[in-house]
Amino acid sequence: MTGRQDPSSASNGRREATKERNRELILSAGRDVFATVGYGAATVRDLIRASGLATGTFYNYFPDKESVFMALVESSATELRAKLAASRADATSPETFVSDGFLVFFTYLANDPTFLGLLGRNAGDVRALLEEPALGGAVEELDRDLRDAVARGDIPKLDADLMAAAMSGAALELGLRMLERDDCTPEQAARFATDLFLGGIERLGSS
C-alpha cells in the first residue's frame, strides 16, 4: 500500500471535486448564456452546450433553466444585500447612510460585473420570476430603512416607496453606464448618486 499519489492534501473526495466542478461549469454557462441570449430565449440545450457536459448530466444538477437562473441571481443578490445591510447598520448619519450604500453597491458591481450584466439584460424576467423589483429584496429593505429614517426624523418626510423605486432604478442604470465607460470608477458613480439623492431628499423635504 502507500501507493497513494497524493497522501498529504486532504483529497478526501475526488467525487466531490467533480461535483463542484460540474456545478460551476453549469453556473458559468448560465452566466454567459443568460447575459447574451437573455433568460427568456435561452434553452436548456444552450446551457448544456455552453457547459460542455452531456444532457443527462445537466439534469443531475438542475431540473430546468429557472433553477440555474435563480441560483445565479440569488447567490449574488444575497451577498449584495448582506453588504448593503452591513453598511447601513454602520451608518452614523443620513449622509453616510446614502453615500456608503451607493459606494457598496457600485463597488460590488465593479467586482462582479457579470451580475450586473445578468440583471440589466434580464431585469424584466427577474421581476416576473421573483415577483419583486429588479434587485430582489434589496429594494424592499431600502424601502423599510427609508421609512425608519423618516420616522426617526433623520430625513424629511417623503414617499419612501417612490424614493426606493427611484434610487434602485437610477442605481441600476448608473451601474450599467459605469461598466460601459472606462473612465468611471465606483467612487465617482457613488459620489454622483449620493449628491443627486441627498440634494433631492433635501428639496423634497422643503416642498
Added chain:
Amino acid sequence: MTGRQDPSSASNGRREATKERNRELILSAGRDVFATVGYGAATVRDLIRASGLATGTFYNYFPDKESVFMALVESSATELRAKLAASRADATSPETFVSDGFLVFFTYLANDPTFLGLLGRNAGDVRALLEEPALGGAVEELDRDLRDAVARGDIPKLDADLMAAAMSGAALELGLRMLERDDCTPEQAARFATDLFLGGIERLGSS
C-alpha cells in the same frame, strides 16, 4: 352600373379595411404576449394563437416576432419622444424643462399603460435589440439637451451622461410603481421626480 349598394360612403377599399384590422389584431396580440411571457420566450405561434388568425396570414403582415415587437416599441417610443421634444422646446426655465418633461412622460405612460408594461417587462431585450438604452433614442436626446443646458449655463456643470442614465432609470421605475399604485397620479409622480432631480442638480452643482 349604379348597382352599388353603398355609393355614398367612400367604401373604396373593403380590402384595406381588413388589412388594417388584421395588422391591429397582430399588434394587439403582441402587446399581450410580450407583456406576459416576455419577448424572449414568446414564439410566433403565441402571437398567431393570440391574434386568432391563421399561420400564413401572420406572415403576410410580419416576417417574424421581432418586427412585431419593433413596430410596437417604435410607434409608442416615437410618439413619446415627439411629446418630450415639444415640451422641452417650450421650456422657459431649467425648472420647467425638468418638470414639464416628467409630467409629459408620466402622463403619457398613464394613458398608454401597455407601453410601460412592455418596456418594464422587456427592457433588456429592447436594449439588446435597439442597442440603445431602454427608452430608445429618448435617452440620447435627453443627454443632448442636458449638455446644451450645461453649455448655456442654465444648469450647473455635471456629468450629463450619468444624469441622463439616472433620470431614465428612475423615471422607468417610478412609472412602474405609479401604475402599480392606485393612489399615485402622473402629477404626483412628476412632482416627486421634479423635486428629486432639481434638488440633485442643485447639489451636484455645488460640490
Added chain:
DNA sequence: CTTCAACTTGACGGTTGCGTCAACTTTTAG
C-alpha cells in the same frame, strides 16, 4: 485486483415551433 455504487453519456420518442404552399374564399372590376 476486484467489486460495487455513483456518476456520466448520448441516443431516443414525444412535443412544439418554424416558414411554405396548394387549395380555397373574398373582393374588385368589367
Added chain:
DNA sequence: CTAAAAGTTGACGCAACCGTCAAGTTGAAG
C-alpha cells in the same frame, strides 16, 4: 354575373428542444 386578382387558410416537412434511461465509465473501498 363572371373572371381575375388579392388574400386567407391550415396541413405539411423539417428542425429544435425536452426529459428519460439503458449502457458505459469512473472513483471508493476492501
